[in-house]
Structure formats: structure tokens, C-alpha cells
Amino acid sequence: MEIHFHLRATQLLLCTLTILLFTPTTSTTAATLSELPRGFKATPDSSIETFQPLLSDSTGNFSLGFLRVNKTQLALTVLHVPSSEPFWLANPTKLARWSDRAQLTFNGSLVLTDPHTKLYWSTHTNADRVILQNNSNLLIQSANHTEPAAWESFDFPTDTLVENQNFTSKMVLISSNGLYSMRLGPDFIGLYANFNEGSDQIYLRHKAMEAKTEIVQNQAPIYAQINPDRYLGMYQTGNPLPADVQKFNSFQTPVTGFLRVRLEPNGNLIGYFWDGTKWVLDYQAISQTCELPSACGSFGLCTAGNGCSCLDNRTEYASGECFAAQSGDFCSDGVPRNNFWVLRRNGVEPPYKELMRYETTSSVEQCERLCEKNCSCWGAVFNNGSGFCYMMDYPVQTLVGVGDETKMGYFKVREGAGRKKMNVGAGVGIGVMCGLGLILVGIVVVWRFRVWKRKRGGGVKSRFMEQNSGVSPGPYKDLGTASFRSIEMGST
Numbered sequence: 001m002e003i004h005f006h007l008r009a010t011q012l013l014l015c016t017l018t019i020l021l022f023t024p025t026t027s028t029t030a031a032t033l034s035e036l037p038r039g040f041k042a043t044p045d046s047s048i049e050t051f052q053p054l055l056s057d058s059t060g061n062f063s064l065g066f067l068r069v070n071k072t073q074l075a076l077t078v079l080h081v082p083s084s085e086p087f088w089l090a091n092p093t094k095l096a097r098w099s100d101r102a103q104l105t106f107n108g109s110l111v112l113t114d115p116h117t118k119l120y121w122s123t124h125t126n127a128d129r130v131i132l133q134n135n136s137n138l139l140i141q142s143a144n145h146t147e148p149a150a151w152e153s154f155d156f157p158t159d160t161l162v163e164n165q166n167f168t169s170k171m172v173l174i175s176s177n178g179l180y181s182m183r184l185g186p187d188f189i190g191l192y193a194n195f196n197e198g199s200d201q202i203y204l205r206h207k208a209m210e211a212k213t214e215i216v217q218n219q220a221p222i223y224a225q226i227n228p229d230r231y232l233g234m235y236q237t238g239n240p241l242p243a244d245v246q247k248f249n250s251f252q253t254p255v256t257g258f259l260r261v262r263l264e265p266n267g268n269l270i271g272y273f274w275d276g277t278k279w280v281l282d283y284q285a286i287s288q289t290c291e292l293p294s295a296c297g298s299f300g301l302c303t304a305g306n307g308c309s310c311l312d313n314r315t316e317y318a319s320g321e322c323f324a325a326q327s328g329d330f331c332s333d334g335v336p337r338n339n340f341w342v343l344r345r346n347g348v349e350p351p352y353k354e355l356m357r358y359e360t361t362s363s364v365e366q367c368e369r370l371c372e373k374n375c376s377c378w379g380a381v382f383n384n385g386s387g388f389c390y391m392m393d394y395p396v397q398t399l400v401g402v403g404d405e406t407k408m409g410y411f412k413v414r415e416g417a418g419r420k421k422m423n424v425g426a427g428v429g430i431g432v433m434c435g436l437g438l439i440l441v442g443i444v445v446v447w448r449f450r451v452w453k454r455k456r457g458g459g460v461k462s463r464f465m466e467q468n469s470g471v472s473p474g475p476y477k478d479l480g481t482a483s484f485r486s487i488e489m490g491s492t
Contacts, residue, residue: 032056032063036130040106042066044074044098051079054104057132062087064132066104074098076112076121078136078153083279087136087160087260088153091121092174106130110140110151125150136162163259167224173263180267180293184222187215187243189234191285193267193293196327196378196394203267203293203352204285208234208244215243226259232271232283248273248283267293291351294397297321299411301348303401311345311399311411326395326414331375340412348399348409349381350390358388368410379411 032053033040044066045052053065060081067077067086074097076090096102096114105111108126113119127150128143138153154165159173167173173182181192191204208215208222213236215222220237227233227242230251234244248259248271257273261283264270271283289295289302296308299322303309310322330337350356361367367382367389379392381399384406396411 034058034131036106036110038107038128040104040130042104043100044068044102046098046100051084053079053081055130055132056081057134057136059134061134062132062136064130064138066098068098069095072098074102074114076104078132078138080136080274082277083274085279087162088138088156089158090153091119092158094119094121123151127151135164137165160260160262161224161226163226163228165226169221169223175263175265175267177265179265180263182263182269184224186217187222189224191263191267191269191293193394193397195294195397196329199394201293201352201394202355204269205355206244206246206285210243211245213239213241213243226261226271228259230255230259230273230282232261246283246285250282266295290398290400292398293351295351296398298325298398299323299343299396299413300398301345301401302351302398306401308398311348311396311409312343313345323413329376329378329393330412337375339415341415343409343411343413345399345409345411346405347402347407349383349402349407350392351398351400353381353388353390356390356392358390360387361389362387364408364410367408371410371412377412379409381407381409383407 033055036055042054048066048068050068051063051065052068053063055064056062063079063081065077065079067075067079067089069075073095075086075092075095077086078088079086090112094117096112096119097116099114099116101116102112102114102119105113108128110123110125110130112121123140125140127140129141131139131141133139136153139149140151141147141149155171157165157167157171157173159175161167161173167182167184169184171183175181179194181194183190183192185205187210188205188207190202190206193199193201193203195201215236220239222234222236222243224232224234230248230253231242232246232248233242235242250257250273255273255275257275257280259271259273259282260279261269261271267286269283269285270281272279273282274280286292288304290304292302294300295302296317299311299315300317301309301311308317310317312322315322330340359367359370361370361382364382364384367380370389371377371380371391374391376393377391378394379396381390382388383390385404396413399409
């Protein structure tokens with residue numbers, strides 16, 4: 001299965017969640033269908049503000065319909081009606097326009113088209129009806145209901161899995177921002193980060209514990225499933241016993257709410273159950289914030305108990321990042337390889353170092369040279385105790401603060417990134433210095449004028465001083481202190 005990550009396009013999921021959480025769901029006036037027959041056709045209703053239902057399950061908990069995104073765009077989605085949360089999207093990487101030219105039809109295949117954006121999405125089937133099951137699975141069936149479904153949405157998940165849904169090695173979950181994915185290995189569940197085009201950094205690898213049964217290598221493939229008994233299980237096809245059990249908080253409790261897991265925009269795999277009014281947190285693959293793949297954003301520093309700061313120790317951590325997000329490498333045609341400045345920081349390590357590529361070097365200088373000469377390397381962390389040199393082939397993300405100063409980081413920052421604040425501060429400092437210089441010149445002129453007056457006669461001097469009360473040094477000292485303080489702040 002070919003996997004494509006479309007960062008900007010897949011931000012659709014995050015947008016839809018925001019819209020649906022803060023905007024009431026709007027329904028059509030017409031009754032929602034319980035199945036879509038051959039000949040079905042639907043276009044967006046211009047009066048709908050958020051969601052236009054087309055097909056519902058028998059309980060009314062789930063609905064297939066048009067989701068309106070940013071007022072002008074359309075996604076075909078299966079929605080959990082009570083919470084207004086999308087569980088599945090047909091076209092997460094390319095949106096249709098919300099207009100009467102966009103159209104959903106069913107004539108054996110369910111087809112979404114939009115000539116304006118040249119969108120064409122199809123199930124490529126030849127069947128008789130479309131139904132939505134009570135577990136959110138969208139099915140396309142033949143008239144003979146005893147035959148297997150010709151197509152089902154459970155085979156093409158987006159960022160969510162629900163209970164009893166099989167997740168196989170041919171499938172992938174992708175977070176709403178397109179940065180993270182979940183896939184299966186031969187005997188493990190893996191979470192991967194796509195921090196740069198072509199990079200595929202694994203940051204969590206959960207191997208099957210094989211307590212109840214063993215996985216037979218090179219035999220049937222494995223699959224994962226959310227078991228109604230409140231755990232995420234790993235199975236080998238043909239064996240009903242789980243090779244691995246990741247228990248939810250509600251495991252072996254009387255809780256019975258509907259279960260789901262979602263790969264979140266922060267890279268964590270989170271499990272929830274529906275208590276009738278809200279989704280309740282029930283499972284976390286990563287329990288500690290600093291263990292997330294990029295808890296504090298690019299060039300961030302995560303320290304247990306202290307939260308987020310910045311690697312350079314000068315830039316103020318704000319808006320979830322320290323420096324603007326960067327991409328690419330230092331190898332591209334027409335781009336000099338040395339168009340970066342170096343940031344060093346001791347007492348840091350990557351949150352998933354055990355899963356990173358490394359080389360053994362004899363010194364931190366040798367580790368740095370390996371990265372410096374490699375135009376695809378963005379950073380390296382050297383462990384003086386082991387000699388391991390961990391290499392990063394993607395823009396630097398969050399590092400974890402540790403007490404061991406022998407863990408030394410070397411990071412490339414592309415020219416222009418992270419220096420804007422410093423340049424603004426320097427400009428302010430220069431302006432203050434110029435103003436201070438003018439004040440000094442003025443004081444010297446006044447002083448020389450008084451000396452000249454003193455030589456001309458004491459009476460004149462006395463009258464002048466009485467009228468002007470002298471030149472007080474207080475305000476000047478205050479101004480100087482404030483001015484230099486401004487320079488110091490602007491330089492940080």
C-alpha cells in the first residue's frame with residue numbers, strides 16, 4: 001500500500017474538529033435515508049452551515065454526510081452525531097468546493113466529484129446499496145445480503161479506530177496534521193513521525209508481549225483490534241488468542257461505553273469511551289509529556305516538572321514553538337551547504353533515542369563533524385558515556401532536558417531562523433544609543449555655556465542658576481539605566 005503524507009491537505013481533520021466542537025450541527029429538512037439505492041444523487045445545500053446528513057445508522061448515532069469546512073469546502077465524512085466528531089473521511093487529502101457543482105452519486109459505485117477542484121473519489125465497486133452500520137462502518141453491498149460487502153470504510157481508516165475494527169498491516173492511521181502515522185510491523189505496533197519529506201522516524205515501537213500465545217514468524221500476518229473487553233489487542237490471523245494486550249483504564253470494570261482510539265495531532269495514540277454525554281480518556285500509548293515526539297515544537301526543550309522552554313536559552317517560548325518550522329535539507333541545488341548557524345546545548349537527549357540511527361564516535365568533535373559534513377543532517381547528540389552519536393535527518397524537534405552534561409547536542413539552524421527577535425532587539429539598542437549620544441552632546445553644550453557665563457560674572461551666574469535650578473544628574477542617570485536595560489533585553 002503506497003502511503004502519501006500531505007501536511008497541508010490533511011490539516012482538514014484538525015479544522016473539522018475545531019469547527020464541529022464550537023459550532024452547532026445543522027441538519028437538513030428532508031428525512032435522512034437508511035440506505036442509498038442505485039440512482040442516488042446529492043449536492044450540497046447552500047443553507048447548511050456545518051453538516052448535511054445523507055445516510056444514518058439505525059440508532060441515529062452515526063451519519064454519513066457533507067461536512068462544511070472553512071465555509072467554502074466539502075468533505076464526505078461519517079460523523080458521530082452526539083459529539084459531532086468525524087470518525088472517517090473519504091477525501092482527507094483533497095477537498096471539494098461547497099457548491100452545487102459538487103455531487104455525490106451511487107450507481108454501483110459511490111462517487112464524489114467536483115469539476116472545480118478536479119476531485120474524483122470512488123469506491124470502484126459494482127453493487128446495489130449503501131448502508132451505515134451501528135459501529136460507524138460504511139458498507140456497499142449487493143442485493144444478496146449474504147455475500148461479503150463489496151467495500152467498507154473500515155478497510156480505509158483515517159485517524160480513528162473503533163471497537164471490533166481490524167487494523168491490518170496494509171492499513172495506516174494518519175494524524176489530522178499529517179505529521180504522524182501508525183503502522184504494523186511483523187510483531188509490533190509502530191508510531192512514526194514525518195518531520196521532513198522522505199524521513200520516517202519511528203518514535204514508539206510496542207512489541208507483542210506474547211504472554212498468551214506466540215506470533216509465528218513468516219506465517220500469517222498480524223492485526224490489531226480494540227476489544228470490547230477494554231483493551232487494544234494484537235493478534236495473528238487465524239489465532240483467536242491475543243499475542244498482546246494493552247489494557248484500557250476501564251479494563252475489567254462495569255463501564256460499557258463505546259470505545260475508540262485516535263492518533264492525535266501531538267503524535268499520541270489516545271483511547272476514549274463514550275459515557276453518554278462526552279468522550280472519556282481511557283488509554284494513552286505515551287503517558288509522559290516529554291516522551292511525545294515533539295512536545296514543545298521545533299528547537300524546543302522539554303524538562304519534567306518545568307514544561308517547555310527553548311534550546312537556545314534566549315528565545316522566549318511562545319505559540320508552541322521556539323523557531324519557525326523548517327524543512328528540506330542543506331543539499332538542494334542552488335542552496336549553499338553552509339547556510340546555517342550552529343546551536344549547541346548540553347544536558348539534552350532525544351525522547352526516542354533508543355529508536356534512532358546512531359554511529360559510535362570517540363569524541364563530541366568527531367560526532368559534530370559527521371553531521372557538519374552531511375548535508376542531510378540537521379543535528380546530532382553525543383553521549384560521552386557510550387560514544388553513541390545520534391543523527392537527525394530532519395529539522396530539529398523537541399529535546400528532553402536531562403541532568404547529565406555529558407550528553408551534548410549540536411544543531412543546525414537555517415540562516416534567518418530564530419534571529420529575528422535578536423535583530424529587533426539590536427535595532428532598539430542602537431536607537432537608544434543614538435538618543436543617549438544626543439543627550440550627552442546637549443549636556444556638554446549647556447555645561448560649556450555655563451562656564452562661559454561664569455567667566456563673564458558671578459551675578460549673571462547666580463540669576464541663571466536660581467531660574468533654572470541647575471542641571472540635575474538624577475534624570476540623566478535614570479535614563480541611562482533604562483536605556484542600557486533596553487539594550488540588554490533587546491539582545492536576549
